[in-house]
Amino acid sequence: MILAILEPAKGALTEASWETLTAARDLAHKSNDSVTALMIGKGVNALAPTVKGIHTVLVAEDPRLDSYVPEAFAKIVSEVITQRSPKIALAPGTETGNDLMARVAARLNLGLATNCVEFSVEGGSLKRVTRSNWGGSLLEELEILSSPILLTLAPHAIAAQSADGTTPTVETFSVSVSEKDFRVRIKELIPTQKKGISLTDAKVVIGGGRGMGSAEAFKMLEELASLLHNAAVGATRVATNNNWRPHSDQIGQTGVQIAPDLYIACGISGAIQHMVGCKNSKKILAINKDPEAPIFQRADYGVIGDLHQIVPALIAELKKLKGA
């Protein structure tokens, strides 16, 4: 059996959960095995019927688990693994999924391969996985010696496919968590006020790096963004470390991952840790005064020159177009 651990959020399964189910079905298909999905939390009973094309859905419903309770969730997953002995247990490689599976791996003293992007099944069993290193800039082929095999799936590595066919049997897994499993718990949720277009939703992102030179200079990127539809401003680590921009604007391995239609990189050298955050952009346009800058090997369009001349000229031209 292959165990797929799914993530409910706001009354539905997350996209990463559907990707995980797809990967689990694929692994089961290649190893002639069946899939059991596990859902934990308050309200998961209602979600069970949304899953098709697998053998069993296990629901661990409990009103106390209305948000993620790390140690309680880890206890439940560990018990399911111990009682049902899956060959593989797979969860989404999201923040929650990685947190959960690392706790499970620690409890069961098993290896865990996080953020897998590919699986190699030979002769009906999983031999190796390929996982992301350096935030996706490198890939690592890994052999897992402990069993059962624990994995998380990197988000977007596999496209979610809907399955038809069999309606799974729904089984209840009785939850046996106690007060001490709640020593790590969410005390409060503070919603953030959404202002403007977020970096992850924007269709055009304008990024500024060391070449901007100051916090002041970012005002022209803000102005440029305001002249475009659906545009937002991002930054490199140099810009955030200099306090030119808040860290929430940082694109890259230790910042946000963006996937706009167009990324305009201004005064950015194209370090691998920055580019891994924007590699899913449809097109990348780089403005840099150094023709040898590595970003020109990782961009679709290049403009060689001083951004402090080019950006103002671009703004002036856009204003002219708007006025006309």
Add this chain to the structure above:
Amino acid sequence: MKVLVCIKRVPDTGGGFKLTSDNMRVDTTNVGFAISPHEECAVEEAIRIIEKHGGSSTVLTLGPQAAQEQLREAIAKGITSAILLEAEDYEFWDPAATAHAIAETVKPLGFDILLFGNESADTCNYQVGLRVAHLLDLPCVTGIKALEIQDGKALAKRETKDGWEVYEVALPAVFTVKEGINTPRHPSLRGIMSAKKVPIEQKKVTKPAPQLVRKALKKPQEGRHLEILGQGVDAVPKIIEKLREVGAI
């Protein structure tokens, strides 16, 4: 207050990766080394906790002799003392092995707060902090971007798409930190000079039987073709054309 912060020495390869001929490692000839941004922030957080609440801070790494460079950098910024768990083959330690060695060393030392990065820069396992917490039977909150200590308790904030999750846990506790929790300071010249003289506690450790074994590293495909739009302001009309193509104007 006693605070521990765990860091890892990693190659600082801005321009791109070169792999060794056996594809097992990043080629570090002519490459500098760094600690991950998350861990730099963990170091900064440790220093700030001690500045505010008093006590001492310890930086620990499992790595080669050369990792003294990263330990001394942390001391130069204000960390009190350092421990090197010497393992020249540290790159091939899996997260469980690393966590066992760290937990064994720190268990008798009685830290109130243990800080880790959310994930290491190179292998990105997302595990060592949580595994150490489990081995010491301590509560752990991962991926935090704010930490407040008060009356033997900690409030730790985790950022999500919709806002902040605020966790409250009793100390001692483990936290894994994300960049953004603070802006790390630069070491002062005096700090750098005095860090050279601080003795580093050293202990040799050997790798236990692994659960995970690296077979190879490889580079993902990078499939973009560069079109030069022009030099300087002369390129503006071409940039506008590209903006039109994506419907931005």
